[in-house]
Amino acid sequence: MxxxxxxxxxxxxxxxxxxxxxxxxxxxxxxxxxxxxxxxNGFWEGFxxxxxxxxxxxxxxxxxxxPLFLFIAGVATPxxxxxxxxxxxDHTALLLRVIKRGLILVLxxxxxxxxxxFQPIADIRFPSVLGRIGLAYMFANIIFLYSxxxxxxxxxxxxxxxxxxxxxxxxxxxxxxxxxxxxxxxxSYIDRIVIPGRLYRGIHDPEGLMSTIPAISTGLLGILxxxxxxxxxxxxxxxxxxxxxxxxxxxxxxxxxxxxxxxINKNLWTSSFVLLAGGCSLILLSIFYYIIDxxxxxxxxxxxxxxxxxxILIYLSGGFINWDYASQALLGWIxxxxxxxxxxxxxxxxxxxxxxxxxxxxxxxxxFLRV
Numbered sequence: 001m002x003x004x005x006x007x008x009x010x011x012x013x014x015x016x017x018x019x020x021x022x023x024x025x026x027x028x029x030x031x032x033x034x035x036x037x038x039x040x041n042g043f044w045e046g047f048x049x050x051x052x053x054x055x056x057x058x059x060x061x062x063x064x065x066x067p068l069f070l071f072i073a074g075v076a077t078p079x080x081x082x083x084x085x086x087x088x089x090d091h092t093a094l095l096l097r098v099i100k101r102g103l104i105l106v107l108x109x110x111x112x113x114x115x116x117x118f119q120p121i122a123d124i125r126f127p128s129v130l131g132r133i134g135l136a137y138m139f140a141n142i143i144f145l146y147s148x149x150x151x152x153x154x155x156x157x158x159x160x161x162x163x164x165x166x167x168x169x170x171x172x173x174x175x176x177x178x179x180x181x182x183x184x185x186x187x188s189y190i191d192r193i194v195i196p197g198r199l200y201r202g203i204h205d206p207e208g209l210m211s212t213i214p215a216i217s218t219g220l221l222g223i224l225x226x227x228x229x230x231x232x233x234x235x236x237x238x239x240x241x242x243x244x245x246x247x248x249x250x251x252x253x254x255x256x257x258x259x260x261x262x263x264i265n266k267n268l269w270t271s272s273f274v275l276l277a278g279g280c281s282l283i284l285l286s287i288f289y290y291i292i293d294x295x296x297x298x299x300x301x302x303x304x305x306x307x308x309x310x311x312i313l314i315y316l317s318g319g320f321i322n323w324d325y326a327s328q329a330l331l332g333w334i335x336x337x338x339x340x341x342x343x344x345x346x347x348x349x350x351x352x353x354x355x356x357x358x359x360x361x362x363x364x365x366x367x368f369l370r371v
Contacts, residue, residue, distance in 0.1 A: 012293055014075060014308070016298075017285060017308070018072050019301075019305055020284075027348060028352055032044060034344040035048075057180075058265075059276055064281070067269075067278070071222040072285075074137075074223040075226035077144055077222070081144065098138055098142060104134070106134045109131035112319055125200060126195055127207035136215040136218065137219055140223055152224060153224065163214045172186065172189035173189070182201070188210075190209070206267045214270070229244075238290070247282050248281070252275075254275050255276035259272045309368055310362055321358075332347075
């Protein structure tokens, strides 16, 4: 399909990429882990390692899932909030909508972590993945609402440079300035003081308050990317894909340079991590955008699109649906056709398939969980 015929107000690749992202945390990682055990093959064993988080510093593919989702949310902003601005919608009304969405995600994250039950505040975990997305999305969109593109770029760099300087020259009491260990880094120390309840790792929470600051830049990078795609009619779609790919490569290079002084670390959402995850996100989006929106090849992505259109629902569903029971009840007979370790591979596939059927049913009924 020629690029000139692509509808400018719809990115079909976003739902597919979001679905690809969620696919790995709805059970696909267990397929790979079990394949590695079953085959002993070096490829699957290496892939299996990539689907676990490093203990502290470092980067695996699994570390990309969270920032990629936030990046995608940012890309959608110029097509949602931006369109409302173009229609002359009042800034205050849009601000209230953005704040409402952000706080709803924080609340859903709180429920996801702790369930709907009364318990002492000391036992409640307040930080969450959805809470991080909600807060970073909210502040990134507020910046989008009240600043021009050049100022958004300044905000992107100011947040990650400021965060770097803060952690470089400060530390927890009793540690040398710039200490980046779990015990000694300044971000975790502030979280221990400020955040009520319990932290995920006792002295540190990977979704803590301080590390949400650089996560805003991840959302802003998505917004800047969405604006680039939407507001450059003079560029062909093919060139846009190429520029995104090249920008991703540049960010990967910058992340490695910054890594020498400020290690890549998802736990702290370090500035080098922002650039690395952002570079990977740009490269993936450029590929999906080129194949789906530019060339028009969409059928292959239908599997992922179904997931992407109800991503929040499938993320939350584990809290109220026993997917292990459902997959055993519906497809347990498939597992009986195999012996270990291939039985575990088959049932891991069934686990994902049952969830996809559920999402397909929701899609056919037109039921989507929107925040």
